[in-house]
Amino acid sequence: MVRDVTEHHTPWNQSSSTTIDVQQPFAPSLLAETARPTPYDAPGAAGGPDLYINAERFRETFCADAPVDLAQIMGAAQRPLAAAALAEKATEAGWKQIPSWYQVARHDNAINPEAQRFMAKRMGSTIDEIDSSHTAFISHFHQPRQRHRFVVPAAVIGQRCAANPPAAQARPPHQIALIAPDLEFRTLG
Known part of the structure; x- marks a missing residue:
């Protein structure tokens, strides 16, 4: 339950x-x-x-x-x-300062998809869902439109943050969080 x-x-x-x-x-x-x-x-x-x-x-x-x-x-x-x-506590939550995108893998057997949805919502992420296992970016490499629909908007926002000094002061310049179960956590920039 x-x-x-x-x-x-x-x-x-x-x-x-x-x-x-x-x-x-x-x-x-x-x-x-x-x-x-x-x-x-x-x-x-x-x-x-x-x-x-x-x-x-x-x-x-x-x-x-x-x-x-x-x-x-x-x-x-x-x-x-x-x-x-x-069991290690996170020392800092980058998602509080960096825009994030989270791809929930609906058929993930490594991380419960409900836990993924909770984490993504808690982070205020832009959420995308895919019918995939934990390794969506590997097992769905043949679906470039799905990947681009998810990754490209994140990259565009990252570029806007770099070009906008007030936004850059609020978060590290041109950094965004791209989170997908098989990528874990990567900062792009």
Whole structure:
């Protein structure tokens, strides 16, 4: 059951929330079931193991709409996530100062799409939705119109911010946040 996430005193409505805080009110994704810890601490992390996606369920969890051969390569080459990163508090919320665009992947098994919608709304993002897994920009590379419809307006706003000094004072010049599940967070500029 999804808890009410509109109460202002809850940690997932604050910029200092953790990944766990933000996703807690929503049904767990398949990733919660298929992530496997390493038997050793993650090098350079605050403590705890790295997490990998179980190889047998990698495609289903991460890139269900990607071709099987590509998913196999992605699974073999996956970068781990330090488990500690899930509980680390954000120190700053760039989305409070930088315009953002968020692409919700409706069939994402790694991050619950409802959690994505909540995060996007909280950030005041321009939201686009796509019928895709977590890796929309990879599995839908053959649909340039869909990508351009999402990316080009963000780039145009970024250029306007760079050309407008008052706007540049309010946010870093020509920077915008482009967030899509498979891109995670990138600042363009």
